[in-house]
Amino acid sequence: MSILDPHPADSISAFFDDLANALLEQGEMLSPAELHGCLCGLLGGGLRGGEAALLAELEQTLDIALHGSLADDVASLRTTAIESLGEGSFDFQPLLPDDELELSQRIEAMAQWCRGFLSGYAQARVKSEGQGEAVLPDSAEALRDFAAIAQAAVDDDDQDSNAAEDAYYELLEYLRVAAMNVMLDAGVGGDEPAPPLSDR
Numbered sequence: 001m002s003i004l005d006p007h008p009a010d011s012i013s014a015f016f017d018d019l020a021n022a023l024l025e026q027g028e029m030l031s032p033a034e035l036h037g038c039l040c041g042l043l044g045g046g047l048r049g050g051e052a053a054l055l056a057e058l059e060q061t062l063d064i065a066l067h068g069s070l071a072d073d074v075a076s077l078r079t080t081a082i083e084s085l086g087e088g089s090f091d092f093q094p095l096l097p098d099d100e101l102e103l104s105q106r107i108e109a110m111a112q113w114c115r116g117f118l119s120g121y122a123q124a125r126v127k128s129e130g131q132g133e134a135v136l137p138d139s140a141e142a143l144r145d146f147a148a149i150a151q152a153a154v155d156d157d158d159q160d161s162n163a164a165e166d167a168y169y170e171l172l173e174y175l176r177v178a179a180m181n182v183m184l185d186a187g188v189g190g191d192e193p194a195p196p197l198s199d200r
Contacts, residue, residue: 016097016109019077022070030064036095037113038062039074040081041120044139044182046128051075061123062116085180085189092180096172103164104154110168110175114150117179118143139185142178149175 019032035058042057055066055074066074077095084092096109121143135143149171154164183189 014098015077016095019073019095022073026065026067026070028064028070030062031109031112031116033094033096033109033113034116035062035064035074036077037116038120039078039116040094040179040183041117041122042124043078043081043120043188044117044179044186045121045124046186047120047124048128051078054078057120057123057127061119081183082189085183090180092176092183094172094175094179103168106168107152107154110172111150111152114146114175117146118150121182136185139182142182145174145178 016032019035023030023032023035038058038061039054042054042061047054047057055071058064058074059066081092084090094110094113096113097106099106101109152171
């Protein structure tokens with residue numbers, strides 16, 4: 001069963017802990033945020049070839065092994081990301097922890113997501129031989145901003161600040177929209193639904 005099955009109507013953040021546990025069970029000390037960011041970066045960088053190709057590139061980029069139920073879970077996240085950009089829905093969400101965690105932990109997860117996205121994007125550009133092609137201006141701006149967010153941290157004095165919380169949510173919304181734009185620039189989504197998961 002996919003981690004996405006029990007919570008079909010919930011925000012994608014509800015799956016963060018489930019994926020973290022699945023990674024730990026397979027001995028992978030990797031943040032779900034970085035994994036999802038890398039997955040989206042591979043898509044945004046123009047990786048083609050379907051589910052198997054994406055899983056292989058994730059393994060190479062992040063130096064992890066994806067097999068069994070964990071591979072199924074990651075494949076489900078791929079389908080969710082693609083479908084969230086199709087048919088004008090635009091309800092894509094980065095995979096980040098929910099609001100129960102302290103602000104510093106959520107900021108760190110956001111930074112990990114951005115680092116993963118940048119790694120995946122670079123890997124996809126190399127694999128697709130697109131490194132010689134100009135990056136579209138909006139995508140280039142988003143990538144520069146992701147690089148800045150990847151270095152983000154929060155001061156201890158700001159942990160309980162309403163202003164810091166507001167700034168976090170503004171940054172999260174920017175991240176969400178910017179990531180969508182990069183993936184849409186690469187042709188992710190479009191008019192066709194995401195291909196079904198292959199049987200494992």
